[in-house]
Amino acid sequence: MGGRKFAVLLCAEDSEYVKKIYGGYFWVFVRMLEEEGEIWDLFRVANGEIPDDEKVGEYDGFVITGSCNDAHGDDLWICELLNLIKKLDAMKKKVLGICFGHQILGRALGGKIGRASSGWDIGITNVYLQSSNIITSLKLPASLSIIECHRDEVWELPPKAEVMAWSNNTGIEMFRYGDHIMGIQGHPEYTKDILLHLIDRLLHRDLIKESCAKEAKSRLEANETDSEEWKKLCTGFLKGRL
Secondary structure (H helix, E strand, O other): OOOOEEEEEOOOOOOHHHHHHHOOHHHHHHHHHOOOOOEEEEEOHHHOOOOOHHHHOOOOEEEEOOOOOOOOOOOHHHHHHHHHHHHHHHOOOEEEEEOHHHHHHHHHOOOEEEEOOOOOEEEEEEEEEOOOHHHHHOOOOOEEEEEEEEOEEEEEOOOOEEEEEEOOOOOOOEEEEOOOEEEEOOOOOOOHHHHHHHHHHHHHOOOOOHHHHHHHHHHHHHOOOOHHHHHHHHHHHHOOOO
16 A cells, blocks of 8 residues: 655756755755655646646645746646646545635635736735634634745635735735645745745846845844644645645
8 A cells, every 4th residue: 555645747947056055946845845655746737747646536636836838828738737726626526725726716716816016025924814713723823924035926716715814915815726726825845045046036037126136135034934834734734635
């Protein structure tokens, strides 16, 4: 009898820094989510590695990562990922979406996504948790801090989905769809150093202004994230304990 199997659907290219320090984003997620006896596999979906129907059946759960691409775009791999999400939903597979993953889940399930009217949200943000069975069972506080790095958001929830958290910047920081799908806008898997290097990359590529980078770095220095609580929430959901 083999261990439970999970897969990371990687939607980003690994940065040189993350490759050097962590071995790649896959290992950043495994470090947060892996428990003893589990098997974790990687599919680089942004490079066209989409698991086929037979392969999908082998897994207990999937994690969809962040990306530099827009979840509202129509690249071929994004369209293939949308189709895969619909299959995973029909099969009632556990799916956890992070940042881009959260947005693409919203889109695949019938919600609306797009650019955030408030612009980039980079740094550490307080999100406010909607009272729910999950929050109660984990004895979580009314708000949690999380690293954010996004300029898109879920505008409208898919039908039958429920908001689990919001922030002053973003109305849908987290949502749940049935018992099997959950999206989180922030990055529970990130460390401060990963975000600091990402801010420099965004600045270097002229995607953010110097003033935005300075503000994001000061927000990062002034606050801490509730990483242990997020770990409990993500692992508990993915492993079906909630």
